[in-house]
Amino acid sequence: MLGVGLLGFVMLNGGYLVTVLGLAAIYGVFCTGLNLFMGYTGQASFGQSAFAAVGGYGTAILCAGHGWDPVAGLVVSMAIAGLLALVVGYPVMRLRGHYLAMATFALGLIVYELSVEWSGLTQGYMGYAGIPPLGFAGHELGTERAQLGALVAIMLFGVWLAERMKSSRFGRALRAIAGSEPAAMALGIPVSRYKLAAFVVAAVYASAAGSLFAHFIGFISPEVFGVPMVVLSFTMLYLGGIGTIWGPVMGAVIASLLPELFRGLKEMQDIAYSVVLILMLIFVPGGLAGLLRRLARKPT
Amino acid sequence: MSAALLSVERVSKRFGGLVANDAISLDVAEGSLTAVIGPNGAGKTTFFNIISGALPPTAGRIQLAGQDITGLSLQQVAQRGLVRTFQLVQLFGNMTVRENVEVGLHMVTRGTLGAALLRPRWMAAQERWVRDEADTLLGFVGLGAFAQTQADQLPYGRQRLLEVARALAAKPRLLLLDEPAAGLDTQESAALADIIQQVNARGTTVLLIEHDMSLVMRIATHVAVLDFGRKIAEGSPAEMRAHPDVLAAYLGGVEEAHA
Amino acid sequence: MPDLIQLAQALVNGVGVGLVYGLVGIGFCVIYNASGIVNFAQGVFVMLGGMLAHTLLTRAGLPMPVAAVLATVIVAAIGVAIQLLVVSPMWQRGTSMFAIILATLAVQIMIERITILSLGDQPRTYDNFTPGGPLRLGPITIDYQLFWVLGGGALMVAALWLFFTRTRIGRALRACSQNAEAAALLGIPVGRMLLLSFALSAALGSAAGILITPTQYTAYSIDGPFGVNGFIAAIIGGFGSAPGALAGGILLGAAQAVAVVLFGAGYRNVAALVIMLLVLLLFPSGVFNATRSKA
Numbered sequence: 001m002l003g004v005g006l007l008g009f010v011m012l013n014g015g016y017l018v019t020v021l022g023l024a025a026i027y028g029v030f031c032t033g034l035n036l037f038m039g040y041t042g043q044a045s046f047g048q049s050a051f052a053a054v055g056g057y058g059t060a061i062l063c064a065g066h067g068w069d070p071v072a073g074l075v076v077s078m079a080i081a082g083l084l085a086l087v088v089g090y091p092v093m094r095l096r097g098h099y100l101a102m103a104t105f106a107l108g109l110i111v112y113e114l115s116v117e118w119s120g121l122t123q124g125y126m127g128y129a130g131i132p133p134l135g136f137a138g139h140e141l142g143t144e145r146a147q148l149g150a151l152v153a154i155m156l157f158g159v160w161l162a163e164r165m166k167s168s169r170f171g172r173a174l175r176a177i178a179g180s181e182p183a184a185m186a187l188g189i190p191v192s193r194y195k196l197a198a199f200v201v202a203a204v205y206a207s208a209a210g211s212l213f214a215h216f217i218g219f220i221s222p223e224v225f226g227v228p229m230v231v232l233s234f235t236m237l238y239l240g241g242i243g244t245i246w247g248p249v250m251g252a253v254i255a256s257l258l259p260e261l262f263r264g265l266k267e268m269q270d271i272a273y274s275v276v277l278i279l280m281l282i283f284v285p286g287g288l289a290g291l292l293r294r295l296a297r298k299p300t
Numbered sequence: 301m302s303a304a305l306l307s308v309e310r311v312s313k314r315f316g317g318l319v320a321n322d323a324i325s326l327d328v329a330e331g332s333l334t335a336v337i338g339p340n341g342a343g344k345t346t347f348f349n350i351i352s353g354a355l356p357p358t359a360g361r362i363q364l365a366g367q368d369i370t371g372l373s374l375q376q377v378a379q380r381g382l383v384r385t386f387q388l389v390q391l392f393g394n395m396t397v398r399e400n401v402e403v404g405l406h407m408v409t410r411g412t413l414g415a416a417l418l419r420p421r422w423m424a425a426q427e428r429w430v431r432d433e434a435d436t437l438l439g440f441v442g443l444g445a446f447a448q449t450q451a452d453q454l455p456y457g458r459q460r461l462l463e464v465a466r467a468l469a470a471k472p473r474l475l476l477l478d479e480p481a482a483g484l485d486t487q488e489s490a491a492l493a494d495i496i497q498q499v500n501a502r503g504t505t506v507l508l509i510e511h512d513m514s515l516v517m518r519i520a521t522h523v524a525v526l527d528f529g530r531k532i533a534e535g536s537p538a539e540m541r542a543h544p545d546v547l548a549a550y551l552g553g554v555e556e557a558h559a
Numbered sequence: 560m561p562d563l564i565q566l567a568q569a570l571v572n573g574v575g576v577g578l579v580y581g582l583v584g585i586g587f588c589v590i591y592n593a594s595g596i597v598n599f600a601q602g603v604f605v606m607l608g609g610m611l612a613h614t615l616l617t618r619a620g621l622p623m624p625v626a627a628v629l630a631t632v633i634v635a636a637i638g639v640a641i642q643l644l645v646v647s648p649m650w651q652r653g654t655s656m657f658a659i660i661l662a663t664l665a666v667q668i669m670i671e672r673i674t675i676l677s678l679g680d681q682p683r684t685y686d687n688f689t690p691g692g693p694l695r696l697g698p699i700t701i702d703y704q705l706f707w708v709l710g711g712g713a714l715m716v717a718a719l720w721l722f723f724t725r726t727r728i729g730r731a732l733r734a735c736s737q738n739a740e741a742a743a744l745l746g747i748p749v750g751r752m753l754l755l756s757f758a759l760s761a762a763l764g765s766a767a768g769i770l771i772t773p774t775q776y777t778a779y780s781i782d783g784p785f786g787v788n789g790f791i792a793a794i795i796g797g798f799g800s801a802p803g804a805l806a807g808g809i810l811l812g813a814a815q816a817v818a819v820v821l822f823g824a825g826y827r828n829v830a831a832l833v834i835m836l837l838v839l840l841l842f843p844s845g846v847f848n849a850t851r852s853k854a
Contacts (some may be wrong), residue, residue: 027565043655047663091840098597099839101660102790104830109783117825161417168416168423169430171408172395176403179392180452186352186386187470188378188407197413227783231668234661243394267672274669281662282648 007252017142018217025151026212029158029247031236033205036162038169039243041198043093044101044179046230047108051203051259053115053225054081055210060128060220061121065130070135074211081207082200086143089199093192108180108230115222127221134215147216154212155249163245165201178243226276228270235277241289303328305505306351306382311360313346320346322529323360328474328522331501334507335516337540339525339549344509345387347526348478351507352384353377379407379471385463387482387509389474393452395546397443397462400451401434404469410463431516434469440463441495457488461495465468468499477508481515525549561708564698569816575705575774577812578712579605582767584796584804585719585759585784585788592733592799593756596646601659601665603787604764607634609777623688631765638761641666642754650753667782671728674779682778704773706719711770715763716805723801732756764789784828788815791835807846 006016007021034048058077062068092103115122122128134141136152137269141147165171173194176184185191232255240251259269259277284291304327309416313321319441320343328334338344349355351362362370369377392400409430415423438444441461446454454462460480467475477496481489489512497519500506510516516523517537524534527549533540540546583601589596608630615626640699645666692703723728734742735752743749768777768785789804792811796803811834835840838846 044660071516091836095839097656098660101585101597101599101657102787102794103839106787106791106828109787110829110832113825113828120467132489164419165413165416168419168427169406170412172399172403173406173412175395175399176392176406179394180390182374183353183390183392183466184557185374186378186384186390187466188375188383189403201413217568219549222623227618227664228668231665234665238661269674271669274665277665278645278662278669279656281654281665282645282652285654286657292592294688299328 018148020214020256021253022144022148022151022216023213024253025155026209026216027149027233027236027252027256028155028249029232030206030209031214031240031252032162033202033209034233035237035242035244035248035255036165036174036205036235037198037202039247040178041195042167043173043195043198044097044104045202046105047200048104048106048113048202048206048233049080049225049227049229050111051085051121051206051209052083052213053222054203054205055109055212056116056214056220056225057122057128057210058207059092059211059214060131063215064131065228070211070215074208077211078204078207081210082204085200085203086196089196089203093195093199103228108225108227112222112226115225122222126217127220127223128214129219131214131218131220133218151212151216154208158208159245159249160200166245169198170194190268228273230243231270231277233271235280237283238277238280238287241287241291244287244289244293247287247289254288303330304328305365307353307363308506309348309361309363310351311357313343313350313355314358319529320503321350321357324526324529325529326506326531326534327446327526328507331500331503331505332521333496333505333519334522335520336507336509336524336526337511337516340511341528342526343529344526345478346529348384348476351377351500352382352476365395374535378470382476383467383470383472383474384476385467385478385480387478389456389459389463391451391454391459391462391466393450395451396447397451397454398431398434398438398447400466401469402430402460403439404437405430405468407470411542430538437465437469440468440498443489460484460492461487464492464495464499468504472504474507477506477510479509479511480511481510489515493527566817566820568699569820570813571699571701573812573814574809574817575708575812576771576815577792577809579767579771579785579808580788580792580807580811581805582712582715582763583781583785584766585716585801586763587790587793588796588804589732589760589763590756591755592734594646594650594753596650597660597663597790598641598646598757598760599663599786600641600667600670600782601764601789601852602782603667603670603759604626604634604638604689604761605768605785606674606782607637607670607790608765608768609681609772609781610678610779611765613777614678614704619706626643627766628771630769631762635758635762637670639754639758642757643760646757647750647753649694659739661829663673671779671782678779682776684772684776687773689744702774704770707729707768708774711766719801719818721775728755730824744794770814773812779820787828787829791831791838793836795838797842797846798843803846810846 010026030052037043037045052207055077059073062073062076063070065084089109095103116125133141134147141150173189176189177191177194181191236255237248239255240249241247255273259272306328308324308326310323310325311321312323324347336344336347346355350357353372353376356371361368364380364382367380369380392403410421411427435447438447441462441464443458445467451462464480481492484492493515496506520537523537523540525532525540525546532545532549533543583605586601587597588597611630611633612626615621615629616623645693646659654767670772685706688707689703693700723733731747732752732755734747735749788811792808793804795807795810811831814834815827817826
């Protein structure tokens with residue numbers, strides 16, 4: 001309700017908030033995917049930014065470099081990211097705990113490094129400019145507001161798909177793995193295969209978010225998909241509530257509006273996100289969704 | 301004499317210099333309610349972990365319904381019809397009681413990512429069946445009223461029952477119960493014994509490890525006794541109660557502990 | 560075919576960097592053994608050591624030994640602050656290990672950004688500790704600073720060894736790593752030991768950063784690579800073993816140097832990642848005790 005009101009207000013008034021909400025919707029997509037892997041399956045990936053980079057650069061190269069249709073670029077990038085996740089994930093999903101965290105973190109660093117070094121493909125440190133806005137079959141979405149509408153629609157579609165995955169045999173198996181791996185195995189669930197599937201799904205979401213970012217802003221550089229992106233997305237997940245359907249979106253919107261309260265340097269924003277994340281982790285590990293649920297459950 | 305559903309041949313397990321299981325053989329007859337007992341440290345849990353695929357044996361062979369399952373993983377053993385519970389309750393604490401049982405139905409249902417996204421008609425029908433089946437099982441163990449409760453909010457005794465219901469959901473040919481009555485009071489333990497007997501009466505072969513002698517003596521049809529990693533005796537509960545080695549190794553110890 | 564001289568030269572330099580990885584790796588182990596916590600912000604200490612030493616040298620005009628000691632003390636204090644303000648509150652609440660790792664990663668970003676704001680984002684370096692050099696051994700040149708790195712590293716390892724085997728506190732810290740509950744029952748203040756472990760590993764990282772900076776450069780962003788490579792060093796050594804981490808670091812540094820000669824500079828971290836994955840998958844309990852089962 002609040003979200004609809006906010007969206008309506010911004011749609012009518014336009015301005016800078018359109019960009020802010022657009023980015024929130026993009027992060028909503030990213031975090032919804034990450035949430036499937038981290039929130040529901042209970043695994044850690046510190047390198048999802050790598051798959052967002054695949055989407056972002058895929059779109060930049062295909063659409064800006066080769067004049068592809070945005071939708072085609074988006075889908076092909078998603079397929080590449082999924083494939084990459086499959087290949088990388090197959091060995092990596094055997095790891096647990098801090099090993100898994102560090103292996104995925106290293107993956108993010110490697111892709112970041114490649115995006116800087118491989119300048120023939122990515123235009124290096126200076127970044128890739130001139131990416132066309134979102135559109136379909138030759139029709140560009142001319143205004144920012146139209147783009148925002150499209151982004152919100154895509155995000156809602158992503159959430160809807162996540163909800164379908166969650167409330168099914170597939171989703172139950174994922175959540176069982178988070179609950180107790182030995183018990184899941186003892187019930188015949190192929191644990192590593194399900195982890196891999198969740199990792200691939202999360203990567204496909206991340207790639208879509210990267211592509212959408214490229215279209216929405218029109219420019220990407222390696223910095224966009226660096227470690228701060230990982231911390232920001234975790235802040236959103238924990239702010240909204242990890243392991244809930246709407247938590248990631250709530251977190252994305254709130255965390256995106258947060259810096260508007262204390263505008264300033266990019267560095268200040270990153271510091272603010274880090275502090276918020278640490279405070280959430282210490283004091284409200286269930287996030288806002290958990291807080292709301294706890295309040296709702298309390299007998300009045 | 302009925303055929304052996306599970307046949308364990310001279311299984312050994314060494315941890316470094318320690319011999320936890322020393323050439324243990326055991327046949328579990330189809331339809332029986334077999335119990336493995338023994339004092340603490342007798343190697344019962346290791347034995348169970350080997351049978352269920354949680355640990356590979358150092359030597360020996362295990363067959364389930366004539367199929368060799370030696371060295372298979374927990375998950376592969378489960379897929380062949382041997383489902384276990386855990387000594388330390390391993391519920392999916394983040395899910396509701398009903399969802400826990402629904403996860404138990406994983407092997408008897410189908411459809412993964414594609415089906416979850418597309419939701420074909422058979423999937424909807426299956427989801428209805430899953431829900432009904434879970435509720436039936438919850439009713440059977442007396443947890444019907446707790447279907448919506450988050451599993452880790454259940455009192456301990458009921459968590460044990462839920463674990464049994466969840467294992468039953470997987471329609472095991474052989475159900476392995478690892479100290480199911482551990483930590484239960486007399487009343488809870490009696491209720492559990494009742495349920496185990498009913499499960500067995502409905503045709504599921506049960507193998508259980510138990511510390512609680514009275515429970516074993518009351519419900520088991522066949523008992524094997526382990527001590528110091530070896531099987532020292534095997535037979536009917538009445539025979540075991542009178543067996544001198546068993547008395548020396550185990551029952552004597554219990555009486556001492558009670559004295 | 561790269562010529563052998565090039566390869567030998569790379570190996571010489573790789574050993575120096577590898578030693579730093581090893582020291583960072585030991586830092587991971589010290590904290591992990593005391594608490595089971597993996598501090599992702601380990602690389603931050605290396606970065607801060609170099610950055611602070613540079614600042615104290617150039618802006619405050621302090622002589623190198625003073626700057627180095629002061630920088631290390633400050634970094635150790637920062638390590639203590641991280642433990643007190645971030646890790647300890649979570650540890651006491653029994654937060655999941657993953658959330659603690661996440662929090663330390665947030666700490667890393669926070670410190671990076673504060674470094675940019677206060678010291679700038681430009682890479683910097685300072686002179687070798689001893690002027691002159693490099694030493695020429697035939698076609699191979701050895702930078703004088705490398706001797707400082709090796710000597711300083713050896714000194715620190717020796718000091719650590721003495722600390723853990725000969726002092727009461729060191730032995731208490733080891734007791735914590737073996738069994739925290741038993742240690743608490745014996746009256747060892749486990750909480751204070753945790754603080755000590757953070758101070759110790761921060762100081763180690765800082766000293767390593769100060770030693771290595773003249774051979775390359777330091778900047779706000781070097782913490783990530785040093786942290787990851789230090790972690791890889793610890794993995795190669797079988798996570799938790801300090802001598803293993805040291806050997807693992809040197810091995811990793813050398814392997815990276817060779818990879819750079821063979822494939823090019825862009826593949827430095829790719830090589831490290833591949834090595835890490837191979838070790839994790841083939842020797843889950845470390846290369847040096849591959850035969851020992853994880854107990």
